[in-house]
Amino acid sequence: MKKYLFSVVILSMGMGALPVFAQQGGPAGVIINHYAANNFVAGAIPGADLDRIVQAGIRAPSARNRQPWRFTVVQNLALAKKIVPQTLDGNALIVISAEGDGKTNGAEILDCALAAESVYLAAQALGYGSRIYTGPIDGVNRSLKSDLGLPGGHNAVVLIRVGKISAGTDAVSAASRRKPAGDIVTYK
Ligand SMILES: Cc1cc2nc3c(=O)[nH]c(=O)nc-3n(C[C@H](O)[C@H](O)[C@H](O)COP(=O)(O)O)c2cc1C
Structure with missing residues (x-):
């Protein structure tokens, strides 16, 4: 080691x-x-793999072990396309949210970022492509929180797109x- x-x-x-x-x-x-994958292709991700990828996020460290996050796994293509228009059938968007607006404390932002990195790496360890996104976050918080069923008081902080990728990259x-x-x- x-x-x-x-x-x-x-x-x-x-x-x-x-x-x-x-x-x-x-x-x-x-x-x-x-x-950061940009060679995603369509194709379903087995539920067991998705579970393992999310578990890696759950296992991330957080300040005072507060684990402020929620993981919302979006597999519905129509909803996913509202968030990341390039999403392909079978890709999953894992939205990490936390209570607060990120301006008062900020620790939850760092916690969610670490969880995002863990999800990002776990997906690649299992042979998938992954990419972290914050560009769509303002739009999510403006108009998609109820579609996503985020817990009350939560705002999305970051999301990770996971999917199959074309070979050779x-x-x-x-x-x-x-x-x-x-x-x-x-x-x-
Ligand atoms: C906090 C954060 C936010 C990001 N937001 C976006 C985004 O909104 N859209 C996008 O296409 N890529 C986004 N990325 C991906 C970065 O552009 C990518 O990780 C960086 O260019 C390095 O790419 P590489 O690891 O393939 O070299 C984001 C990455 C991070 C860490």
Whole structure:
């Protein structure tokens, strides 16, 4: 395990030197290799997989373990298209909401962001594509809260689109460039 973590750190440090980064295997491969999918295709996701993906969100850490979130899994295509128009049949949108408007405390925003990252990575670990979205969130909170059945007082914070993806794309060919580590990391 230690050896593995060491490799992750070394690889992360080296990332900036590469155009994107090399595709890596191993148990933590998905943490290094993730990318925001834009090659979704139609196709149903088995319920058991969706459950596992949502469980990863539930397992996320939160401040004082408050777990402020709710996970609303949208599989209805007509409703999903109102939120993300490009949604394809079989894709799922996992909307993470929390009580409050995010302006008074803010911890719930960070908690929901961590849950979103866990969902995003779990989906990719199971071989699906995933993409985090905040662009549609204002629209959701303006007019779709009751369609989604969000609990009273909740606002959507972030959503993750999960779906099957076309073959032949990986982080090397699809992920965007990252800033060089030398520009953004300081050791003291
Ligand atoms: C907080 C957050 C909000 C995002 N919102 C959107 C969005 O509204 N629409 C979209 O197409 N992608 C959205 N993305 C995806 C980012 O554009 C993507 O993760 C980033 O460009 C890196 O892509 P890569 O990992 O494939 O290199 C969002 C990502 C994050 C982390």
